[in-house]
Amino acid sequence: EAGVAQSPRYKIIEKRQSVAFWCNPISGHATLYWYQQILGQGPKLLIQFQNNGVVDDSQLPKDRFSAERLKGVDSTLKIQPAKLEDSAVYLCASSWGPNSGNTIYFGEGSWLTVV
């Protein structure tokens, strides 16, 4: 079974530029998460989708971050304009559904450096 796919794997941009990350969850998984992991910290949830609807985006900095999952499968996370403090690993994860019995599977992450 293919895992959660993310791209690009690494990205270096200058501050105030924009960047987009793509995620393809495990086939059939209805729930998709985007997490931000800053070096030395645990992952912090940015947004959770159930199919193509947003379940929780309370910690998404909406002035610069946006995410969509238009067809309920792939998802993109965009940052515009980027700030230095956005340097982090952006992890996409998916599960069959939003219940505790469903294991969450993480991708390898997209590493962003803002200079």
Place this chain on the structure above:
Amino acid sequence: TQLLEQSPQFLSIQEGENLTVYCNSSSVFSSLQWYRQEPGEGPVLLVTVVTGGEVKKLKRLTFQFGDARKDSSLHITAAQPGDTGLYLCAGVLPSSGGSYIPTFGRGTSLIVHP
């Protein structure tokens, strides 16, 4: 303020030693998970504990959920270099309602030297 506090933050030990990692909170969780994250990879789920006082074993790893469901511990017996990684605990609050959103601690970075 972190919802989950993990300790120690860093641990460097020799192969064969035992160790315990702690995950503490003032909040009550409906469930708590432990993950291991290796460099350049995403976190991988090790175990989920749900019942207060629950103990689960995974080979040389023993996980315990506190009676009050506010804390948890991970004990590794006879650590091996392959155990090296970042150990993360993540809790789900009862107030999450229909959504299942694990909140992560900062992690314990473990290095096991041969």
